[in-house]
Amino acid sequence: MSDPTIKGLPPPPTKYDGSPFRIAIVHARWNDAIIKALLDGTVKKLKEQGVKEENIVIKSVPGSYELPFAAQKLIEAGKTQSSNAAPSMLASTTNLLSLIDNNPTAPASTTPQPAQSSTGGASTAPFNAIIAIGCLIKGSTMHFEYICDAVTHGLMKVQLDSGTPVVFGVLTALNDDQALERAGIGRKETKGHNHGEDWGLAAVELAAQTSDWQKGIL
Numbered sequence: 248m249s250d251p252t253i254k255g256l257p258p259p260p261t262k263y264d265g266s267p268f269r270i271a272i273v274h275a276r277w278n279d280a281i282i283k284a285l286l287d288g289t290v291k292k293l294k295e296q297g298v299k300e301e302n303i304v305i306k307s308v309p310g311s312y313e314l315p316f317a318a319q320k321l322i323e324a325g326k327t328q329s330s331n332a333a334p335s336m337l338a339s340t341t342n343l344l345s346l347i348d349n350n351p352t353a354p355a356s357t358t359p360q361p362a363q364s365s366t367g368g369a370s371t372a373p374f375n376a377i378i379a380i381g382c383l384i385k386g387s388t389m390h391f392e393y394i395c396d397a398v399t400h401g402l403m404k405v406q407l408d409s410g411t412p413v414v415f416g417v418l419t420a421l422n423d424d425q426a427l428e429r430a431g432i433g434r435k436e437t438k439g440h441n442h443g444e445d446w447g448l449a450a451v452e453l454a455a456q457t458s459d460w461q462k463g464i465l
């Protein structure tokens with residue numbers, strides 16, 4: 248492996264508070280010993296930065312090729328949940344008019360509920376970031392190259408089209424040891440570095456920065 252004093256992700260310039268955010272992780276199940284280590288590293292870092300466990304949604308798909316589609320659908324599902332949790336403005340307006348008519352039988356006003364329930368339960372806000380986790384290991388055909396290319400471009404397209412950050416958590420390893428070392432479970436003494444930790448950091452940073460940028464805060 249290359250010199251760790253040169254290559255790698257330095258600590259973030261700002262310690263971001265993850266507590267307001269809702270993160271979805273979608274992981275492939277191929278090469279599951281490596282996936283499990285990556286997933287553990289990702290969740291550990293998310294929690295270290297304050298993301299609440301109830302606001303971390305974890306879903307799985309068979310393989311990495313399914314990650315872009317799943318990421319797209321999870322983003323849509325998060326937005327659907329959010330709109331379902333906030334009663335429509337029409338319903339609120341109707342109730343307001345009923346109250347003006349002094350109609351005692353009118354239903355109570357349906358003030359839109361906050362995304363975070365009053366009991367502090369799981370948020371129903373749209374996801375602030377998606378982390379797509381997979382592990383592709385080169386075999387003896389070109390299958391590896393085609394999936395790597397499709398998944399990489401697919402995940403990038405999902406994030407640019409949706410405006411929701413999608414962290415690229417896909418290992419593209421030429422052999423087992425490369426994958427094991429990048430999951431921090433290498434067979435050599437050093438064991439390597441768990442890239443899942445980097446992905447958890449990236450997700451909270453992009454969630455925080457995107458939240459500011461959407462409000463015009465630079």
Ligand SMILES: Nc1c(NC[C@H](O)[C@H](O)[C@H](O)CO)[nH]c(=O)[nH]c1=O
Nearest residue numbers: 275277309310311312381382383384
């Ligand atoms: N060989 C690997 C795969 N292959 C499966 C595909 O990702 C996909 O699930 C299948 O072609 C059905 O659409 N997936 C990985 O994640 N890792 C591999 O090494």
Ligand SMILES: CC(=O)[C@@H](O)COP(=O)(O)O
Nearest residue numbers: 383384386387388390391
């Ligand atoms: C990444 C893959 O699809 C690869 O593991 C499949 O192996 P093979 O090319 O030997 O079929």
